[in-house]
Amino acid sequence: MARKAAKKTTAKKAPAKKKTAAKKKTAAAAPPAKAVKVTAVAGKTVTASALLQSVADHLGVKKSEAKAMVEGYTDVVKAYVMKGSKVKIGDIGMIMIRARKARMGRNPQTGEPVKIKASKKLAFRQSSVMKAQVMGGR
Known part of the structure:
Protein backbone atom coordinates (compact mmCIF):
# COMPACT_ATOMS: atom_id res chain seq x y z
CA MET A 1 0.00 0.00 0.00
CA ALA A 2 2.81 2.31 0.71
CA ARG A 3 3.83 1.82 -2.82
CA LYS A 4 0.43 2.96 -4.14
CA ALA A 5 0.57 6.06 -2.01
CA ALA A 6 3.92 6.93 -3.50
CA LYS A 7 2.59 6.56 -7.04
CA LYS A 8 -0.35 8.79 -6.32
CA THR A 9 -0.43 11.43 -9.03
CA THR A 10 -1.71 14.85 -8.51
CA ALA A 11 -4.22 16.29 -10.90
CA LYS A 12 -2.75 18.98 -13.04
CA LYS A 13 -4.21 22.35 -12.43
CA ALA A 14 -4.97 24.64 -15.29
CA PRO A 15 -2.67 27.64 -15.28
CA ALA A 16 -4.21 30.47 -13.37
CA LYS A 17 -5.72 33.13 -15.59
CA LYS A 18 -4.29 36.54 -15.16
CA LYS A 19 -6.81 38.99 -13.87
CA THR A 20 -6.91 41.84 -16.30
CA ALA A 21 -9.17 44.81 -16.45
CA ALA A 22 -12.23 44.04 -18.51
CA LYS A 23 -11.83 45.46 -21.96
CA LYS A 24 -14.42 48.04 -22.74
CA LYS A 25 -16.28 47.24 -25.88
CA THR A 26 -16.42 50.31 -27.97
CA ALA A 27 -19.14 50.75 -30.50
CA ALA A 28 -17.95 50.01 -33.95
CA ALA A 29 -17.11 53.23 -35.66
CA ALA A 30 -20.13 54.07 -37.75
CA PRO A 31 -19.40 54.91 -41.33
CA PRO A 32 -19.65 58.61 -42.00
CA ALA A 33 -23.24 59.59 -42.62
CA LYS A 34 -23.83 60.01 -46.29
CA ALA A 35 -25.40 63.25 -47.32
CA VAL A 36 -29.14 63.08 -47.76
CA LYS A 37 -30.09 64.02 -51.29
CA VAL A 38 -33.26 66.07 -51.38
CA THR A 39 -34.92 67.65 -54.37
CA ALA A 40 -37.20 69.98 -52.46
CA VAL A 41 -37.77 73.56 -53.52
CA LYS A 86 -41.82 63.07 -24.16
CA VAL A 87 -40.20 61.61 -27.28
CA LYS A 88 -36.82 62.96 -28.32
CA ILE A 89 -36.16 62.63 -32.03
CA GLY A 90 -32.43 62.81 -32.57
CA ASP A 91 -31.05 66.28 -33.17
CA ILE A 92 -34.43 67.52 -34.38
CA GLY A 93 -36.37 68.05 -31.18
CA MET A 94 -38.92 66.67 -28.77
CA ILE A 95 -42.63 65.87 -29.19
CA MET A 96 -44.93 65.93 -26.18
CA ILE A 97 -48.47 66.65 -25.03
CA ARG A 98 -48.97 69.81 -23.00
CA ALA A 99 -51.96 70.39 -20.76
CA ARG A 100 -53.65 73.78 -21.04
CA LYS A 101 -55.55 75.08 -18.05
CA ALA A 102 -59.08 76.40 -18.18
CA ARG A 103 -59.12 80.18 -18.49
CA MET A 104 -61.26 83.17 -19.25
CA GLY A 105 -61.12 84.67 -22.71
CA ARG A 106 -63.06 87.33 -24.59
CA ASN A 107 -65.27 87.12 -27.64
CA PRO A 108 -63.47 89.41 -30.09
CA GLN A 109 -66.70 90.62 -31.72
CA THR A 110 -68.74 91.44 -28.62
CA GLY A 111 -66.04 91.75 -25.97
CA GLU A 112 -68.00 89.62 -23.50
CA PRO A 113 -66.06 87.15 -21.30
CA VAL A 114 -66.07 83.51 -22.39
CA LYS A 115 -64.96 80.43 -20.45
CA ILE A 116 -62.35 78.38 -22.29
CA LYS A 117 -62.19 74.73 -21.19
CA ALA A 118 -59.00 72.93 -20.19
CA SER A 119 -57.48 71.05 -23.08
CA LYS A 120 -54.40 69.21 -24.29
CA LYS A 121 -52.27 70.05 -27.28
CA LEU A 122 -49.48 68.40 -29.18
CA ALA A 123 -46.28 70.38 -28.78
CA PHE A 124 -42.88 70.30 -30.43
CA ARG A 125 -39.71 71.79 -28.97
CA GLN A 126 -36.74 72.08 -31.28
CA SER A 127 -33.32 70.97 -30.11
CA SER A 128 -30.47 73.39 -29.68
CA VAL A 129 -28.62 71.69 -32.56
CA MET A 130 -31.55 72.19 -34.93
CA LYS A 131 -32.07 75.73 -33.73
CA ALA A 132 -28.42 76.55 -34.47
CA GLN A 133 -28.74 75.08 -37.97
CA VAL A 134 -31.95 76.98 -38.70
CA MET A 135 -30.56 80.23 -37.36
CA GLY A 136 -27.42 79.78 -39.45
CA GLY A 137 -24.98 80.56 -36.65
CA ARG A 138 -26.48 83.89 -35.61
Whole structure:
Protein backbone atom coordinates (compact mmCIF):
# COMPACT_ATOMS: atom_id res chain seq x y z
CA MET A 1 0.00 0.00 0.00
CA ALA A 2 2.81 2.31 0.71
CA ARG A 3 3.83 1.82 -2.82
CA LYS A 4 0.43 2.96 -4.14
CA ALA A 5 0.57 6.06 -2.01
CA ALA A 6 3.92 6.93 -3.50
CA LYS A 7 2.59 6.56 -7.04
CA LYS A 8 -0.35 8.79 -6.32
CA THR A 9 -0.43 11.43 -9.03
CA THR A 10 -1.71 14.85 -8.51
CA ALA A 11 -4.22 16.29 -10.90
CA LYS A 12 -2.75 18.98 -13.04
CA LYS A 13 -4.21 22.35 -12.43
CA ALA A 14 -4.97 24.64 -15.29
CA PRO A 15 -2.67 27.64 -15.28
CA ALA A 16 -4.21 30.47 -13.37
CA LYS A 17 -5.72 33.13 -15.59
CA LYS A 18 -4.29 36.54 -15.16
CA LYS A 19 -6.81 38.99 -13.87
CA THR A 20 -6.91 41.84 -16.30
CA ALA A 21 -9.17 44.81 -16.45
CA ALA A 22 -12.23 44.04 -18.51
CA LYS A 23 -11.83 45.46 -21.96
CA LYS A 24 -14.42 48.04 -22.74
CA LYS A 25 -16.28 47.24 -25.88
CA THR A 26 -16.42 50.31 -27.97
CA ALA A 27 -19.14 50.75 -30.50
CA ALA A 28 -17.95 50.01 -33.95
CA ALA A 29 -17.11 53.23 -35.66
CA ALA A 30 -20.13 54.07 -37.75
CA PRO A 31 -19.40 54.91 -41.33
CA PRO A 32 -19.65 58.61 -42.00
CA ALA A 33 -23.24 59.59 -42.62
CA LYS A 34 -23.83 60.01 -46.29
CA ALA A 35 -25.40 63.25 -47.32
CA VAL A 36 -29.14 63.08 -47.76
CA LYS A 37 -30.09 64.02 -51.29
CA VAL A 38 -33.26 66.07 -51.38
CA THR A 39 -34.92 67.65 -54.37
CA ALA A 40 -37.20 69.98 -52.46
CA VAL A 41 -37.77 73.56 -53.52
CA ALA A 42 -37.86 76.19 -50.78
CA GLY A 43 -41.41 77.03 -49.75
CA LYS A 44 -42.95 73.88 -51.25
CA THR A 45 -44.61 71.21 -49.13
CA VAL A 46 -42.97 67.81 -49.26
CA THR A 47 -45.56 65.09 -49.86
CA ALA A 48 -45.51 61.79 -47.99
CA SER A 49 -44.71 59.98 -51.23
CA ALA A 50 -41.70 62.21 -51.95
CA LEU A 51 -40.50 61.85 -48.35
CA LEU A 52 -40.76 58.05 -48.53
CA GLN A 53 -38.87 58.03 -51.83
CA SER A 54 -36.08 60.09 -50.25
CA VAL A 55 -35.89 57.71 -47.27
CA ALA A 56 -35.81 54.69 -49.61
CA ASP A 57 -33.03 56.25 -51.70
CA HIS A 58 -31.04 57.22 -48.60
CA LEU A 59 -31.25 53.73 -47.08
CA GLY A 60 -30.95 51.87 -50.37
CA VAL A 61 -34.20 49.94 -49.89
CA LYS A 62 -37.47 49.62 -51.75
CA LYS A 63 -40.06 52.32 -51.26
CA SER A 64 -42.47 49.78 -49.72
CA GLU A 65 -39.82 48.80 -47.14
CA ALA A 66 -39.16 52.45 -46.35
CA LYS A 67 -42.90 52.99 -45.91
CA ALA A 68 -43.12 50.08 -43.46
CA MET A 69 -40.18 51.46 -41.45
CA VAL A 70 -41.46 55.03 -41.35
CA GLU A 71 -45.01 53.96 -40.44
CA GLY A 72 -43.69 51.67 -37.72
CA TYR A 73 -41.58 54.49 -36.31
CA THR A 74 -44.46 56.97 -36.30
CA ASP A 75 -46.79 54.41 -34.67
CA VAL A 76 -44.30 53.87 -31.84
CA VAL A 77 -43.80 57.62 -31.38
CA LYS A 78 -47.59 58.16 -31.26
CA ALA A 79 -48.00 55.40 -28.67
CA TYR A 80 -45.38 56.92 -26.37
CA VAL A 81 -46.75 60.45 -26.75
CA MET A 82 -50.31 59.29 -26.04
CA LYS A 83 -49.07 57.63 -22.82
CA GLY A 84 -47.71 61.00 -21.71
CA SER A 85 -44.02 60.52 -22.50
CA LYS A 86 -41.82 63.07 -24.16
CA VAL A 87 -40.20 61.61 -27.28
CA LYS A 88 -36.82 62.96 -28.32
CA ILE A 89 -36.16 62.63 -32.03
CA GLY A 90 -32.43 62.81 -32.57
CA ASP A 91 -31.05 66.28 -33.17
CA ILE A 92 -34.43 67.52 -34.38
CA GLY A 93 -36.37 68.05 -31.18
CA MET A 94 -38.92 66.67 -28.77
CA ILE A 95 -42.63 65.87 -29.19
CA MET A 96 -44.93 65.93 -26.18
CA ILE A 97 -48.47 66.65 -25.03
CA ARG A 98 -48.97 69.81 -23.00
CA ALA A 99 -51.96 70.39 -20.76
CA ARG A 100 -53.65 73.78 -21.04
CA LYS A 101 -55.55 75.08 -18.05
CA ALA A 102 -59.08 76.40 -18.18
CA ARG A 103 -59.12 80.18 -18.49
CA MET A 104 -61.26 83.17 -19.25
CA GLY A 105 -61.12 84.67 -22.71
CA ARG A 106 -63.06 87.33 -24.59
CA ASN A 107 -65.27 87.12 -27.64
CA PRO A 108 -63.47 89.41 -30.09
CA GLN A 109 -66.70 90.62 -31.72
CA THR A 110 -68.74 91.44 -28.62
CA GLY A 111 -66.04 91.75 -25.97
CA GLU A 112 -68.00 89.62 -23.50
CA PRO A 113 -66.06 87.15 -21.30
CA VAL A 114 -66.07 83.51 -22.39
CA LYS A 115 -64.96 80.43 -20.45
CA ILE A 116 -62.35 78.38 -22.29
CA LYS A 117 -62.19 74.73 -21.19
CA ALA A 118 -59.00 72.93 -20.19
CA SER A 119 -57.48 71.05 -23.08
CA LYS A 120 -54.40 69.21 -24.29
CA LYS A 121 -52.27 70.05 -27.28
CA LEU A 122 -49.48 68.40 -29.18
CA ALA A 123 -46.28 70.38 -28.78
CA PHE A 124 -42.88 70.30 -30.43
CA ARG A 125 -39.71 71.79 -28.97
CA GLN A 126 -36.74 72.08 -31.28
CA SER A 127 -33.32 70.97 -30.11
CA SER A 128 -30.47 73.39 -29.68
CA VAL A 129 -28.62 71.69 -32.56
CA MET A 130 -31.55 72.19 -34.93
CA LYS A 131 -32.07 75.73 -33.73
CA ALA A 132 -28.42 76.55 -34.47
CA GLN A 133 -28.74 75.08 -37.97
CA VAL A 134 -31.95 76.98 -38.70
CA MET A 135 -30.56 80.23 -37.36
CA GLY A 136 -27.42 79.78 -39.45
CA GLY A 137 -24.98 80.56 -36.65
CA ARG A 138 -26.48 83.89 -35.61
